[in-house]
Amino acid sequence: MARRMPEEGRVFVQSESELAAISMVMGAALTGARAMTTSSSPGVSLMQEGISYLCGCELPAVIANVVRGGPGLGNIMAAQSDYFQAVKGGGHGDYRLLVLAPASVQEMYDFAYLAFDAAFAYRNPVMILSDGLIGQMMEPVAFRAPQHLRIAGVNYDASSWALTGAMGRPPRSIKSLLLGDGVLEAHNRTLQEKYQRMSAQVRYEALQTEDAEHIFVAYGICARICQGALARLRGEGLRVGLLRPITLWPFPSAWLRAHAAQLRHIMAVELSCGQMVEDVRLAVGDTTRVAFHGRCGGGVMTVDELCAEARRVFTQEH
């Protein structure tokens, strides 16, 4: 980006910190520019301040987090342990990000379009939550706008709300400080209504779920590993499927609720000690048994390991 952005007549700034980076994004977004920043877990922790402000001010922006192991400095191996931070709101206040989870290098590219579409459609930050494996792997990529993914009719013209200079109009202020009696509560209600509308953007991929008795629920690199396990387990006669959430928020809870009764087992598979699994359990309640298989701290399950665990869990009687 340092090389390409100036060639395209655009702006690239190397910031001194993630605190500054997200604030620079906010400054650009305030003027209606399409702005993004990217970091890996510890840096994204620093960005939580600015993300909360972006949400409070209803500004569009894209943040990419290529997740590494934690907590603390952790390590630089792949992990999915920032799910809670991304999905539940890592900063202060009641807010939501639309969170996209690419599972291939192609989706890393494609979701950038979708992320900006959603950011401007809802004037809200969007996070691309990836991991250190997807973020570093090499795969063929087709560089063309993914029309099938895009949100129709998004208005990128920010002139009706952005800070563009008070020329021929009254001055504008964009802020999140709302001190008047009841004003902040009303603002929060408006935000919640927007998040309700954003829930229409839920996206997922259901693989071989039509006749499935057992499913994996996995996103990002884990979904790829589950696909490997799926082929093998099907060959052994187990009717296994995969639900791959593409949006982590909004989460495909409705799909899970609708299919829970037909499923004997659900297994959430994550590179964490169990984060997304909580949303799976919230979705299905006591209807279906929800198991969890996770690796953490940079560990990654193999297909063999996952198959062994799946055979053990999926053959258990209730």
Add this chain to the structure above:
Amino acid sequence: MHYTRPTALQDVATHYCAGCGHGVAHRLIAEVVDELGIRERTLAVAPVGCAVLAYDYWNFDVTEAAHGRAPAVATGMRRCNPDKVVFTYQGDGDLAAIGAGEIVNAANRGELISVFFINNATYGMTGGQMAPTTMLHQRTTTSPRGRETRAEGWPMKVVEMLAQLDGTAYAVRCALDTPKNIRAARAAIKKAFEVQLAGQGLAIVELLSACPVGWGMKPVEAIKAMAGTMTAQFPLGVVKQREK
């Protein structure tokens, strides 16, 4: 001198305490914005602190930044909008403590922004705690025995520090106490905008300002106390002026 309300200032009463320098600083900036004819292309970043409500007083586009982050927000605004005039308005807790990293690096990059830095030697809004610029022996709620170097360090000389950076084109300290000093402050504010318009680098104007409530003084007493005590620790004048 203007004796009418500048166009760049809204016709409203401010919430500032008697003797506070914010109202004077707001007006000086508004006068200069009018004089330079830049009101319709000015974008300002208000701080966290008493002056967060500056967007209710100025008659141009204003946003607010998280505490200390104004220079980074201004960087994003200015870099994406080279035709606009961008300034930050920050207090000492904002700029010199929590936002020290942002101002130092914005200055070092030579960002084309103007920075108006209100130094009242205390955190005014939160009840008068010690700031990086609190003077030696000054009593605050968090230095109740007076600031001592051994425990609390020295008052931070911000413009002298930023003047060391090559990206800083203009660094000056003024005081909002006497008519003479206020006139000098107005000239410095104008220069800070001109430096930005000429694309020379970051310009910072430190404005010494009274905080009678934070200092536990009456308004007139506080303003009078600035000469001598405050200016002895924070000498007035141009620290740096790079012509290109």
